[in-house]
Amino acid sequence: MSPAAFPASAAIAGVYEHPSRFSPNKTEFQIMAECAKGALDDAGLTRSDVDGLFGASMSMGLMGIVDLAEYLDLRPDYMDGTNIGGSSFVAHVTHAAAAIHAGLCEVALILYGSTAASNSMAIGTGGSGGSRNPDTAFSSPYGMTTVGSYAMYANLHMNTYGTTSEQLAEIAVTMRRHASLNPHAKMRSPISTEDVLGSRMISRPLHLLDCCIISDGGGAIVLTSAERARDLPKPPVRILGCGEAVQHQGVGRTDLLTIAAKQSGQNAFDMAQVQRSDIDFAMIYDSFTITVLATLENLGFCEPGEGGNFVSQGGISLDGILPVNPDGGGLSSNHPGMRGIFLVIEAVKQLRQECGERQVSNPEIALAHGTGGTIGDKHSGATLILGVDK
Numbered sequence: 001m002s003p004a005a006f007p008a009s010a011a012i013a014g015v016y017e018h019p020s021r022f023s024p025n026k027t028e029f030q031i032m033a034e035c036a037k038g039a040l041d042d043a044g045l046t047r048s049d050v051d052g053l054f055g056a057s058m059s060m061g062l063m064g065i066v067d068l069a070e071y072l073d074l075r076p077d078y079m080d081g082t083n084i085g086g087s088s089f090v091a092h093v094t095h096a097a098a099a100i101h102a103g104l105c106e107v108a109l110i111l112y113g114s115t116a117a118s119n120s121m122a123i124g125t126g127g128s129g130g131s132r133n134p135d136t137a138f139s140s141p142y143g144m145t146t147v148g149s150y151a152m153y154a155n156l157h158m159n160t161y162g163t164t165s166e167q168l169a170e171i172a173v174t175m176r177r178h179a180s181l182n183p184h185a186k187m188r189s190p191i192s193t194e195d196v197l198g199s200r201m202i203s204r205p206l207h208l209l210d211c212c213i214i215s216d217g218g219g220a221i222v223l224t225s226a227e228r229a230r231d232l233p234k235p236p237v238r239i240l241g242c243g244e245a246v247q248h249q250g251v252g253r254t255d256l257l258t259i260a261a262k263q264s265g266q267n268a269f270d271m272a273q274v275q276r277s278d279i280d281f282a283m284i285y286d287s288f289t290i291t292v293l294a295t296l297e298n299l300g301f302c303e304p305g306e307g308g309n310f311v312s313q314g315g316i317s318l319d320g321i322l323p324v325n326p327d328g329g330g331l332s333s334n335h336p337g338m339r340g341i342f343l344v345i346e347a348v349k350q351l352r353q354e355c356g357e358r359q360v361s362n363p364e365i366a367l368a369h370g371t372g373g374t375i376g377d378k379h380s381g382a383t384l385i386l387g388v389d390k
Contacts, residue, residue, distance in 0.1 A: 010097035011229040011236035012386070014043025014222035015345040021186040021215040021334055024118040028057050029071045031113030031218035036072060039220035044233040045107060051076050052105030052223075054092040056083040058114055058121070058337040068111065078105040085372020086285055087244075088112075089221070089341035090382035094242040096223045106225055113218035114336035121214065121337065146374050147211060147288070151203035153376035154290040156256060158205065161305030165205050167312045168289040169196035172209045172331050174317050175286060179328025181318075181358035186215050187332040210289040212330035212339075219341040221348075237348045240365070241272025241385040248378035260381025261298040261369055268367075268383040269300075276301055279385070280363035281323040281350060283343035285371040286330045292316070294375055296324075299367070299383070318360065326350060326358045340370035344384065351388040364390055 016038030018031055026034075032055065040046060053076040055068050065081030078099050082088055089112055096108035157163050173193055179185035191209060199208035229236035243264035248254075269276070282301070286292045293307040301322055302310040310316070316324035327333045327346045334342065347366040349355050366386045373379030 008238060009226055010100040010223050011226045011238050012093070012221060012344070012348050013224050013229045013232050013236055014039040014041070014045065014234065015348045016042055016220045017184070017342060017345045018113070018218040019184050021184070021217060022117050023115060023216045026115065026216075028059065028113035028115055028218070029068065031115070031216070032068065032111040032220070033072060035113065035218045035220035036109055036111055039109070039222045042234060043222040043224070045222060045224070047072070047074070049107045050074055050109045052078040052096060052099055052108035053111075054080045054082075054096055054108060055111040056081060056088045056338065057112060058116065076105065078108075084380035084382070086287065086338045086340045087370030087372040087380045087382035088338060090344060090368055090370035090384055091244050093221060093223065093239065093344055093384055094244065094382070097239050100223060100225055106228070108223040110221040110223070110341065111218070112338060112341040114338065115216045116337040117214050117216045144377070145203070147203045147206060149374045149376050150288045150290055151206045153256065153294065154205055154288075156376070157290065157293065160257065161308070163293070163305070163308040165197060165207075166193055167308035168205070168210055168293065169193045169207075170312045171286070171289040171292050171316070172196045174311070175325055175329045175331040178318065178326050178358055179332035181356070182328050182333055185328040185333040186213055187328070206288055206290070212287050212335040213332065215334040215336050217334045217336035217342075219345050221341065221344055235352055235388055237351050238387050238389070239384060240274065240387045241268040241270070243267030243271070243383045245381045246378065247375075247381070256376050257294070257304065259294050259298045259371070259375045260379055261295045261371070261383065264381040264383040265299040265369065268385050272385040274365060274385060278365050279322065279367045280365055281326065281360045283347045283366065283368040284324050285339060285343065285369060286325060287335070287339075287371065289331070291371060291375065292324065295369055295371065299369060318358065323360050326355060326360055338372070340372070340382070343368040343370055347384075347386055351386060364388060
């Protein structure tokens with residue numbers, strides 16, 4: 001069954017990205033609080049307007065959203081602490097819009113904060129010597145690391161389609177080129193394909209520069225009713241379509257090259273009633289270079305196996321067919337453990353044409369896709385298609 005059109009009763013009214021990439025003197029809740037103020041200021045609203053609270057983090061536990069409400073001194077009418085990894089905040093936008101449409105809240109605040117770099121978290125490379133959960137006893141009996149699983153996906157893609165390390169390296173080079181135009185990006189020095197291939201091997205075929213950086217950081221998004229948003233300072237950004245999905249190995253043979261983006265992306269396109277060619281730029285989770293390649297193919301921007309040629313021919317650069325991650329992405333700008341919120345923040349800023357040197361030319365429709373978990377094993381996917389009135 002095709003998804004119905006998304007109700008146009010909610011819009012993104014404000015966003016804020018924390019400028020710091022290293023904040024050893026702050027807690028993640030402090031980062032969230034600073035981001036909350038920034039996004040509310042951007043929207044022309046105040047803390048007293050907030051009646052819906054959404055959030056997740058690398059360390060928030062069972063009562064984490066309640067703890068966050070207490071820290072911010074909020075008593076919201078609606079709360080959502082959904083945590084599906086890096087795609088959580090893309091999904092939170094959908095959930096918040098649905099809650100506003102249902103009348104459960106009127107001003108929703110979505111928050112993320114992390115001190116991953118300050119805490120020296122081994123994101124992606126850490127792992128235990130065995131599975132602690134019965135449900136993963138067969139899929140990761142030896143404590144498969146995240147980067148190891150992505151490397152196996154990359155190897156399978158290479159063996160199936162002839163994808164090369166040079167093509168993956170082009171993704172890292174392009175993200176660094178975009179980051180050089182972003183004054184807040186952590187890594188801004190230019191790199192070449194040779195630099196990527198010459199960086200040390202982390203898990204074959206993924207080199208160090210094929211892997212996301214680790215940073216501190218945080219962000220916030222404010223949604224409200226479309227009617228109220230029209231009277232606020234910034235142009236409202238509308239949600240045209242959305243989708244959420246999971247992919248796992250199930251109880252039998254599965255197509256390991258198919259990721260959750262295929263399902264969530266198709267649902268979002270069906271709901272938005274737009275074509276791939278209508279998308280002016282895309283914000284794609286880039287935990288590793290192979291993540292971008294897999295997502296481009298599964299979202300339908302190129303056929304399976306054609307992603308390598310698409311990126312090597314400049315398709316994802318700022319002047320390409322589909323600019324990807326103009327901020328520099330997780331490979332060069334920031335990756336504080338769960339990057340989904342920054343996909344939406346950059347998409348909104350680009351649609352409002354606030355991005356200076358890295359600005360995409362006159363965008364009207366954007367796609368943001370977050371991935372949480374591990375492709376090739378089990379993971380979540382969340383897709384948003386956003387638009388602004390011209």
